[in-house]
Amino acid sequence: MNRDAVMSFLSSLVVLAAGLLIGFIILLVSNASSAWEAFRTILTFGFSGIRNVGDVLLGATPIIMTGLSVAFAFKTGLFNIGATGQFAFGGLTAILIGHNFTGMPDGLRIVFALAAATAAGALWGAIPGLLKAFRNVHEVISCIMTNYIGMFLVTFLIDRYAFNPAVGKSLALPEGSNLPTLGFEHIFREEFLPGFYRVSRVNAGILIAIIAAVIIYIILEKTTFGYELKACGFNKDAAKYAGINQNRNIVASMMISGALAGLGGALLYTSGTEAMGASNVLLPYGFTGISVAFLGLNHPIGIIFSGSLVSYLFLGGARTQVMGFSIEVVEIVISVIIYFCAFVFLVKTFLGKHIGKLLRFKGDNA
């Protein structure tokens, strides 16, 4: 472990603690008598039973994917805030295939749905990529536009082709179109009456997300392609001088980033727990992915943990509703974390100055 990695990890913890502190203050202000109880719930509920652990993993699945999406783009010098649109397209594709290709064998259909959703996300991500590479359009702005265009298109398509008027959302998928649970239902469950179980819906999705993280790690750290992509992110002029085709790399990077988000959408809507809304609202997963990415230090393996952590906080936050609080407190905590992430570099320098001295690292001269 080198000094830089330790400092990065410590600064992540500082940022996390700052976010939690502000969350606690907000709880205190709104209801002092049960604030501590609520805060403790947020911190411990995710581990208070094996079923909750399953739910943490279930909730982590989509945000690990969007976190990977944001981090991959960021490593290559791009800011993909369009993950929410790519995510929606992936989800839509999986839903449409799940409903309409019922002639296909179950296993094949789910694989096809995931592959098509990945491709759909990649295509939607390609638009800002192409505009950036060939028309010099800043990807943040074009992502904002494609998010809204995607939202209106996806809502229209759900409304037209997979609408369930009874709940105002997309139709539930036939059981065979959902991800297999791989026997997880026998592990992540709680007996609440003799012979009756509350079961977590955690499924193969979390494994796919972890595999995706490992693959992204390998691409970024172990391949020439990944090295070229990162080189463009570090210094595009130097990369160009070294003969790297910058335009191709920008498009490729946005497409891979979009593909990850698209697959995330598919994993969410084939988990049998969510239906897609048919009102014009941007999905939160892409934005949560930004905090997951930064909290995970934009490292694919770190994101598995930060995604689980964020999911853990959300689960605890939802639980505080029984004490009269609302789940938005967790979103406030996360937004504060993102705000501090904006100057995580500063925190790192500060820590390096004051704490770094106390630690000894191999290779340090001082």
Next chain:
Amino acid sequence: MNMAIFYSIMHWAVYIMIPLIVVSLGGMFSEKSGVVNIALEGKMIMGAFAGTMFMYYVQNVWQIAMSPWLLLICTLIIATATGIVVSLAHAYASINLRANQVISGIAINMFAVAFAIYTARALTTAGSQHIHYRNVFRIDNVPLLHRIPILGPMLFQNTYFTSLLGIIILAVSAFVLYKTKFGLRLRACGEHPQAADSVGVSVTKMRYAGVILSGALAGMGGILYIVPIASAFSGSVAGYGFLALAVLIFGAWKPQRILFAAFFFGLMLSIASQFSAIPFLRDLGIHANFFRMTPYVATLIVLAFTSKNTAAPKAVGQPYDKGGR
């Protein structure tokens, strides 16, 4: 098409256009000074939240009898002040700490939604995220002016004081940006901060001014958005902050073009909200969402054709580095 529908569409177009103008002018001041502002949405939400909460308290909790004019003006002041406070967080991160301006903007957007909903649930008696208020601000007929043929019913019936305010802000902003020393200095900081610094302009101060103005206008814009079209605020301004960003780009960072861009966007959204009343559009069988997405598609197309020689301020998004070139 009968005239009543036409007038109704124009009224809505104006209701939509006014907040877009004011908020994108806010964005303009910030970006002209060199600070990217994708936090417009969050500042609008905070402004709308504080303003509607104030109205809710005056009308329902304290039950103060206040004339609609005074209430509206106090509400606007509170919304503006709230926008300024929020913008200080953005300014501190992006100017003093030289942080990534996009990340700080995203954080503010997220914070605003969560904070508005959380606090509304805690403060309203119903414990819901909706903040209701009695909308007493509509002016049915502006004296004399509403008699002007066509223009009268279009602009001077069912109107709000806020619409006039928006136009005044537009005129003042154009004047400030192009005809005052302050405007020149502000623009210099966004184009070439080192040059501005070398002649004694404080880049930090000018950028603070730009971001604070954006917070003020966006905060006020939250109320301008909510008052004509609703009698409750529910923690959302329906993406108008991002739409205002599109208006800003579509309007090439220039006040007079922002006016046209906002009108175009307002008209599109107005048609989207009422197109089922327009026979020939209804018969086309186009889903309302296709009208709703037009502004965004148009902005993308404009960007694709203009970004090679972009009208954006040159130093926008870059923290000022005294030692840079």
